[in-house]
Amino acid sequence: MRSNDVIIQTATKAVTFIILLFAIYIFFAGHYTPGGGFVGGLLTAGAIVLLMLAYDIETVNRILPVDYVKMVGVGLLLAIGTAAASIVFNVPFFTHAHDYVQLPLLGETSLHSATLFDLGVYLVVVGVTMIIIRTIGEDA
Amino acid sequence: MTETAIVNGLTIIFISLGVIFSLVTALGLIRLPDVYTRSHASSKSATLGVLGILAGTFIYFWLAEGHMNSRLILAIIFLFVTSPLSGHLIGRSAYISGVQPTDLTEHDALKQVIAEKKRKQ
Numbered sequence: 001m002r003s004n005d006v007i008i009q010t011a012t013k014a015v016t017f018i019i020l021l022f023a024i025y026i027f028f029a030g031h032y033t034p035g036g037g038f039v040g041g042l043l044t045a046g047a048i049v050l051l052m053l054a055y056d057i058e059t060v061n062r063i064l065p066v067d068y069v070k071m072v073g074v075g076l077l078l079a080i081g082t083a084a085a086s087i088v089f090n091v092p093f094f095t096h097a098h099d100y101v102q103l104p105l106l107g108e109t110s111l112h113s114a115t116l117f118d119l120g121v122y123l124v125v126v127g128v129t130m131i132i133i134r135t136i137g138e139d140a
Numbered sequence: 141m142t143e144t145a146i147v148n149g150l151t152i153i154f155i156s157l158g159v160i161f162s163l164v165t166a167l168g169l170i171r172l173p174d175v176y177t178r179s180h181a182s183s184k185s186a187t188l189g190v191l192g193i194l195a196g197t198f199i200y201f202w203l204a205e206g207h208m209n210s211r212l213i214l215a216i217i218f219l220f221v222t223s224p225l226s227g228h229l230i231g232r233s234a235y236i237s238g239v240q241p242t243d244l245t246e247h248d249a250l251k252q253v254i255a256e257k258k259r260k261q
Contacts, residue, residue, distance in 0.1 A: 011221055014221060
């Protein structure tokens with residue numbers, strides 16, 4: 001029986017942005033407060049799954065045309081690249097660097113190369129979660 | 141001294157209201173006869189209960205500790221949107237999958253609409 005989904009679809013439009021905003025916040029807050037790449041990635045995947053629940057899988061594929069297998073690859077490359085970059089500077093593997101940089105809008109900001117590693121973790125977590133859920137959910 | 145009294149009083153009022161509404165929710169889930177009245181009890185008063193507890197926490201950390209936690213405001217907005225929504229979805233899926241309302245029901249306007257829709261298919 002085809003049902004009328006206007007309430008969940010309208011609420012999803014608002015709620016997805018709150019979840020995505022919170023995921024980005026959790027990702028960037030990971031250095032000083034609880035959070036990080038893993039939780040941020042899971043929250044992002046949760047937002048996409050909410051979209052899939054409210055709409056259907058083809059609509060979500062159309063508005064987010066992402067190849068999640070490639071996303072996992074990019075995340076792993078980013079992680080290994082961040083770890084391997086330390087070899088160029090003649091320090092042990094996985095040594096991170098940080099510095100205080102004057103940015104045009106944000107003022108003095110401490111930038112740490114662990115954020116790039118965290119971005120790799122984030123991409124891998126989003127990719128793997130979405131691959132699992134889409135593989136199970138699609139009609140084979 | 142009076143300031144801390146006001147802050148503590150506000151915190152106690154909000155959190156107690158939240159706890160009382162959560163207790164009312166639990167009582168409603170035990171006492172009410174069918175899934176629709178239970179959904180009515182849980183989605184409304186549980187929302188207000190959790191919102192009261194979150195508001196009390198926010199007020200305490202803001203006024204007593206001087207720490208403005210915007211995540212609590214975000215959680216209040218989020219729960220205020222999503223909790224009644226989940227109550228609606230549970231009630232509707234229960235009705236469509238054929239859960240009968242209690243025998244005390246006097247009038248069921250949705251029955252004809254659902255029957256007509258099912259006949260059309």
